[in-house]
Amino acid sequence: MRTVGWSILVFMLASPASGQVSQDCSAPDKYPNTKLDTKYARRQKFSHSEKVYYSCDDDFTAFRGSRVVQCVDGQWTKLTLKCEKISCGNAGDLPNGEFQYEGNSYIGEKVFAVCNEGYTLKGLNYMICKRSGWAGEFPSCEEGGITCPTPEVANSVQRTGGVSAYQVGENLTFTCSEGFQLNGAQQTTCDASGQWKPQPPQCVPIPDDKIQPSPGSCGVPPAVSNSNVHLADRFITKTSFFSGQKVYYNCDVGYVAAGGRKSRLCNNGKWTPLKLKCERKLCGSAGDIQSGQFVYTGVEFGDTATAVCDEGFMLVGSATRHCMNNGWSGRNPVCEAAVCEDPPEVSNAEITGLQHEPYTYKSVIRYSCRAGTLVGEREIWCTKHGTWSAPAPECKEITCPSPNVPNAYWTGNHNQKFQYRATIYIQCNMGYVMSGPGTVYCERDGRWLPELPKCQRRRFVNQWG
Template identity: 40%
Template sequence: MAITAVLLLSSLGFLAVTAQDCSRPVGDNMDVKGNDIFLTSFPDGITVTFACNIGYESAGGSPSVTCTAGSWSPVGLKCQRKNCFSVEDVQDGQIEYHPGTEFGDKAVLICNPGHMPVGGGNLICGSQGWLGRLPVCEVIKCESPPVVQDGSFSPNKDTYEYNEVIQYTCKKDYTLDGSRQLHCSDDATFKPEPPRCIKVECGDPEIPFGQWSSGARPPYGYLSTVTLQCNAGYTMNGTATVMCDLNSQWSPGLPQCIPNPTRTTTTTTTTITTTNPSTPKKPTVPFAEGCEDPIKRSAEVTVSSQPPYRHGVKVTLSCPPGYKLNGPDTQTCEKNGLWSPGIPECTLDNGNGSSPGLVIGILGGVGAVLVIGFGGLMWRKKNGEKGKRTGRGTTDKDATKDEENVALS
């Protein structure tokens, strides 16, 4: 009897163990199918079936598992990502896959050179295959390029082929700033950016206490180059040779003429400081064919010849009466377009020297008085002798008249 009770109790304990429920089964890239998907606890002895998740497909194995005493039997089903495989060939292009042809990957169309994609977009590998529509590769055509003010381009057509080149030119007296050539690029536009046509004109390269030495003549356009020099007694600070840049400015900048340091001489009693005796006039750029009229520098001077004054010509300068020339009267037109040794000025005669005009006037007046006096003396002598000859044959009255005429003369 006792043995029977023990066996009964053991059977009841075994039944309690074998009747234990199972929790929800799990698998890689799969889930239970049907109404079982809503359950969270499964009774002992139940059998459920797995199905691969969306984007995955069966690679073999049994999809069913059974709950026994709270545990599921091993899962036999294997699920792998769906493969959409390669897209069919396209014209004038090829397909690139990122990163492959499985579920979620992309297929991208790359057109051949000279073609561009039109319409459509990328393909996506879905559960039913490739999704979307690929574009079409069409031949690249560029429309007319941009118009540049004060410039033109050639050839001039309605459309241009891929990689076709056009060339810009500017009007006379204008300079091209930028790329002269553009090409029809792969996005159907011309590249690089179009140039500009600008008018470059630098001003006269005038520097105080300096002058033009060599190089270009006005007008000064783009890349015109001149070389400058300082007057005697001055030293140049900067670059002597400058060039007209695109911004209509001299590059790297006009130099400066700096006075040389003063020179001091000391004696036992006096200190003499020697400096530049006068301040030169502001120089001007010389004429292209010679020197300018000296009258423009000193309005009072008189020049021995008329302009134009070619290189090598010599002239003699003079001043009006009452003035004197403050410098050499003979000037030579040098190759640099400047007079040498330098145009002097006419200054008022302060009495330290006789004016040439005044001397001539005095001498002329004295000469005229001498001539008149000598003429009168000779006339009297001549008529006196005549009176003596006629006195013997004339009356006293006639003689008296002759004397009156002599006196009146």
């Protein structure tokens, strides 16, 4: 009696576990600096053991962890993917000075140039981090104390002798180009604050009825075709130049000077030829990719480098980098091994080839039916796209109808069901002749093959007339 009671108690304790049903999951959690892959974004219900994938937000890049979470009995596993902001990194060395960073060199942040004592900054005092890297002209620190930069007065005659900075106390006298007149002080002085006092004047157009062209002057310099150069900004608005006056040219964005003078001269009403030659800037290698490589159209300004992963690996990040004025745009993408989800389970089937995660490219699994007939592919494998080569097969019970042939009987199978591959032998009753095969078998589509025979009454010939 005691043994019976103990057995009932064990059964009661075991019953709830044996009847437990796996629970579905609701929409996956949100994590900082990540986003759920688009194909899962609108779904609100996920089945047990189903997996979903995350990626990093824009302006962020993955630096460790897995992209996958899985639904386990109504709860999602924790996402281990960690994303960090894209950083431009170190801006380089500033001779005779140093760079001071606004933050961690993230997109939108600035780096400021600070010169050592006794040196003066030339150019903008900052650069900005963009997706293509540090943007802006690289500053420089020149030897000397407080100075004033050469003032840019449009439509004035520049007589600075190539001086880019002036010492405190030095004066500048301005003369306007032909067709323009001064509006403001003709002379200005560099003061101790590094500013010109009074402010430099403007050169404004002289009314048409007062213009007196000088002999030998030149008009606007003719454009230079197919040279990748352009007239310096300070000369763009001028329409007249005196004889002996020079204008200067710069290389277009993405090009660098490769020889020849940057200036041309107005000589008695004619412009001398421009000798400046500009070539495309060189970006060099875009870097190395583990389990992949870059395919280049070239390594100069305007060219592209496209990342191609080895077979069985999938690209994460932007595939294409562009050779820009400041080097290659963006960052190198990553080639991750193609991973398939766990192979689908099939009712009444056994799976061989199961392994611990992950199922990578060329992993193979095989199905075999414990009961019924396998319909579909017996063997499937993980493709280079991270998907299984075919849907999972099914184990179906396939039967053929009873082989009812009039005037006949059959042998070979005495089960109530005629399953796939069942074979029977048909014989006609006495006095009947068979038309068709005497042996048939049950095919996987539930038909007898070959077709069932027919039994026809034997005809007797009267030999006596």
